[in-house]
Amino acid sequence: MNDPQKPTWYILGPGAIGSLWASYFRLSNFHVVLVTQSVRDSNTIFLDDGYTQHAVDIEQITLAQLVESKQPIYNLLVTTKAQHTISALKLIKPCVTEDATLLVIQNGMAAKDIQSLLPKVQLTVGITTDGAYRTDSCSVVHAGKGVTTIGNYKNTAISDELLAQLPNNYLHIEPCDNIELRQWKKLTINCLINGLTVIYDCKNGDLLGIPRAMEEMNALSIEITQLYQALNFNLQDFENPYQQALRTITTTANNYSSMYQDIHQHRKTEIDYINGYLVEKGRQLNSPCPENSRIVKAVKALEAAFQDNE
Ligand code: KPL
Numbered sequence: 450m451n452d453p454q455k456p457t458w459y460i461l462g463p464g465a466i467g468s469l470w471a472s473y474f475r476l477s478n479f480h481v482v483l484v485t486q487s488v489r490d491s492n493t494i495f496l497d498d499g500y501t502q503h504a505v506d507i508e509q510i511t512l513a514q515l516v517e518s519k520q521p522i523y524n525l526l527v528t529t530k531a532q533h534t535i536s537a538l539k540l541i542k543p544c545v546t547e548d549a550t551l552l553v554i555q556n557g558m559a560a561k562d563i564q565s566l567l568p569k570v571q572l573t574v575g576i577t578t579d580g581a582y583r584t585d586s587c588s589v590v591h592a593g594k595g596v597t598t599i600g601n602y603k604n605t606a607i608s609d610e611l612l613a614q615l616p617n618n619y620l621h622i623e624p625c626d627n628i629e630l631r632q633w634k635k636l637t638i639n640c641l642i643n644g645l646t647v648i649y650d651c652k653n654g655d656l657l658g659i660p661r662a663m664e665e666m667n668a669l670s671i672e673i674t675q676l677y678q679a680l681n682f683n684l685q686d687f688e689n690p691y692q693q694a695l696r697t698i699t700t701t702a703n704n705y706s707s708m709y710q711d712i713h714q715h716r717k718t719e720i721d722y723i724n725g726y727l728v729e730k731g732r733q734l735n736s737p738c739p740e741n742s743r744i745v746k747a748v749k750a751l752e753a754a755f756q757d758n759e
Contacts, residue, residue, distance in 0.1 A: 452478040456614055459484055459515075459522045461537055462529035465581040466554055468589040470526055472496040472505040473616035483509045484541070495588040498619075516540055524550045524614070530711075531557035531722035538566055545570065550611060552599065556639055556707060557722025558632060560602050572602040573611065574628045576635050579620065580704065593704075596621045600628025630686055637687065639723045641669050641694035643708035644744035647718070647751060650709075654702025657695075665740070667691050672740045676727060679736040712751055715758040720748040 457480040460471045467483070472494050474481045488511055496503040510518070522544045529537055534555065538545075545551070547569045553560060554575035564572050580593030597620055599607055607624035615622050625631055645662050646653060656662045670691035677684060687693075711718045724741040731738035 450478055451480040455479045456524050457482065458524045458526055458614075460526045460528065461541070462527060462533075462555075463489075463509075463586075464528060464530075465583050465589055466577065466579070467526070467528035468494050468583060469496070469579065469581045469591055470528065470554075470616065470620070471507050472503060472589065473619035475505045475507055476503065477616045477618055479614075479616070481507055483507050484515055485509055485511055487511060489586060491587050493587060497588070497590045499591055499594070512537065512540055515544060518544075520544060521546050522549055525552070527551065527553040527563075528555060530717075531555050531559040531719050532717060534559050535562055535566060538563065542567065550614075552615075554597065555719075556635070557719050558636060558726050559722060560632070564602055571611075573599050573607065574602050574632060575599045576628070576631050580701075582710070594621065596623055598623050598625045598628070598631055600625040600631065602628065604629060633682070634687065634693075636723060636726065637673055637690045638694055638697050639708075640673060640727060640741060640744075641666050641690055642698060643706045643718075644720065644724055644748050646706040646709045647712050648744070648747050652702065652709075653698045653704050653706055656698055657702075666694055668740045669744070670694070672738055673727060676731050676734070676736055676738060679734045680730065708748070712748075715755040717752055717757045718748055720745055720752075724748075 455478060458474050459482045460467050461484045463483050463485050471481050471483050489509060492506055492509055494505045494507055496505055523546055525545060527534060545567060549570045551570045552573045552575055553563060554577055560572060560574050575597050577597040578595030579597060581589055581591050583589050599622060601607060604627055606626060642653060645656055645665060649659050649662050673690050708718045724744045728738045728741050728745055
């Protein structure tokens with residue numbers, strides 16, 4: 450049942466995280482509209498939360514139907530991959546109200562481009578350690594309970610009002626005052642792990658047993674630290690990237706990284722927004738990043754072998 454006191458959330462990006470949030474919003478009695486690329490067979494999402502199987506009915510609309518209908522969007526959760534975000538947002542921009550709340554949960558650093566496209570919206574960025582995967586287009590498994598850290602892109606405090614409008618009963622959501630720093634830290638980890646799991650075709654933890662991969666991880670760590678110096682970052686904010694990545698691959702040893710999953714499902718990866726983002730920063734600062742460039746080239750070579758399945 451929809452609770453009339455609760456706002457409607459539109460969700461752009463019906464992948465694993467989008468489906469997870471859509472289901473938990475619905476289970477919390479929010480009205481949810483899932484925005485999809487094309488018409489899907491079913492309006493039900495089957496959620497396996499580790500204890501219970503839920504069959505959750507969710508209203509769906511295609512991007513084209515949404516644009517045509519011109520329905521106003523006051524609350525939008527974006528969980529598309531970074532590379533698809535701007536084109537999708539450009540399409541639905543006429544529907545997004547000027548002062549809408551936009552929560553973006555994705556890897557990479559697309560927030561600046563989103564805020565430029567929609568300058569007046571309240572942009573909130575989320576970084577999640579929830580593990581979720583889809584077993585088919587209508588079924589999602591919440592495999593690992595993590596934390597979603599949310600912070601306003603302009604580093605203002607998250608309001609209690611926004612927090613109350615999220616599915617807190619089901620997800621661990623924590624506000625953060627400096628989300629940009631958190632994004633950089635997450636980006637650093639993703640730069641050290643994701644590409645290597647693709648190149649060596651392995652789970653996160655398997656990298657530990659591949660001496661060549663560990664050498665490359667160390668070289669990436671050194672290069673990224675130099676870049677952060679060139680960017681005038683306070684290095685005390687960043688633990689040694691190599692040590693941090695070692696911890697992450699140990700705690701997520703059995704996970705297949707998101708980039709590994711993309712390649713295996715023949716989807717374009719977020720490489721341009723991860724290692725590619727640092728390569729571009731390095732280029733702007735005259736601080737070349739050959740180690741990161743090599744990762745970008747290797748991943749793109751694999752992507753070139755298939756059509757994007759997104
Ligand atoms: O965030 C991740 C990802 O796969 O994108 C890591 C931290 C590498 C965990 O798998």
